[in-house]
Amino acid sequence: MRISSLYMFQRQISNLANSNANFNDIAARLAQGQSLLKPSDDPAGASQAVIYQNSLAKLEQYETARQYAQDTLGQQDNVLNSISSLLSKNLSEKIVAGGNGTYSDEDRMALATELEGIRDNLMNLANSRNSNGRYIFAGYNTGSEPFAKDGTYLGGKTPIVQLVADSTAMQVSHTGDDVFMSGTPDDLFAALDSAIEALKVPVTEDADREALQLTLDRANVSIKKNIDNLGKVQARVGTNLQQLDMLGSSADKHKIDVESSLQETLGADLDTFTTLSIQSKMVEFALNSSYMVFQSMQQMSIFNMLR
Numbered sequence: 001m002r003i004s005s006l007y008m009f010q011r012q013i014s015n016l017a018n019s020n021a022n023f024n025d026i027a028a029r030l031a032q033g034q035s036l037l038k039p040s041d042d043p044a045g046a047s048q049a050v051i052y053q054n055s056l057a058k059l060e061q062y063e064t065a066r067q068y069a070q071d072t073l074g075q076q077d078n079v080l081n082s083i084s085s086l087l088s089k090n091l092s093e094k095i096v097a098g099g100n101g102t103y104s105d106e107d108r109m110a111l112a113t114e115l116e117g118i119r120d121n122l123m124n125l126a127n128s129r130n131s132n133g134r135y136i137f138a139g140y141n142t143g144s145e146p147f148a149k150d151g152t153y154l155g156g157k158t159p160i161v162q163l164v165a166d167s168t169a170m171q172v173s174h175t176g177d178d179v180f181m182s183g184t185p186d187d188l189f190a191a192l193d194s195a196i197e198a199l200k201v202p203v204t205e206d207a208d209r210e211a212l213q214l215t216l217d218r219a220n221v222s223i224k225k226n227i228d229n230l231g232k233v234q235a236r237v238g239t240n241l242q243q244l245d246m247l248g249s250s251a252d253k254h255k256i257d258v259e260s261s262l263q264e265t266l267g268a269d270l271d272t273f274t275t276l277s278i279q280s281k282m283v284e285f286a287l288n289s290s291y292m293v294f295q296s297m298q299q300m301s302i303f304n305m306l307r
Helices: 002-032 043-086 089-097 105-126 176-180 188-200 206-266 270-299 301-306
Strands: 161-165 168-171
Touching (some): 043 105, 043 161, 043 206, 176 206, 188 206
């Protein structure tokens, strides 16, 4: 009887310890908000969780890359719109009018001054910087001014390309020589310079007027080609911005799916949390019951005799 009673006493202590361990274990999982706390809990699940976490990290990297691309392309789009406003049909009409026989030397000089103002504005736009102080149209040479004052392009020849999704590389910048057709027969700054200089020369005879008209016509052709080229650049920028929006929407949906799978694998989803909450109540009840039984056994005289 004495040995049997001691066994019951030790058995109850063991039950109490187990109940307490179970309670602490579930409490720890509830505190962490997930059921999987260490790889040994579920080796296969832990391995799958690492895969999901790596996938999320890659998605976040691409998200950062797309944000950079959107900012870069958006700033380019604003500058290109400003350039487009200067390279308007009105500019071509003004240059054509410069060869009009009714214009005096003073009128042509005034037009030359106006064109110089337009050229200066275009040069400022060509050397635009982004919010980080980097030159927009310099290719990868973003730390150096891409255009010299005489219109010579000094920037990089390679546009910036960004990896914005799996197997999706996107051109997120345009070099200045691409935008302003620098170094070609239709170089915008060269065309404006030739028109400006021609307008400053006094016209005294028909040969002077013919030379002026020829220069202005050539400049006007180049400006129109630049307008067409600018439209193509703007179209590419707009297309890339639309693609970024679509990639972002697709990535957001995929991210939600991966996060949901990760939560289920870690046991951090609502269903698992609900199950843990129920188990916590049950274990707490079992623990309290064990304490009550143990306290009752301690009060029995037979156990008092054993101590």
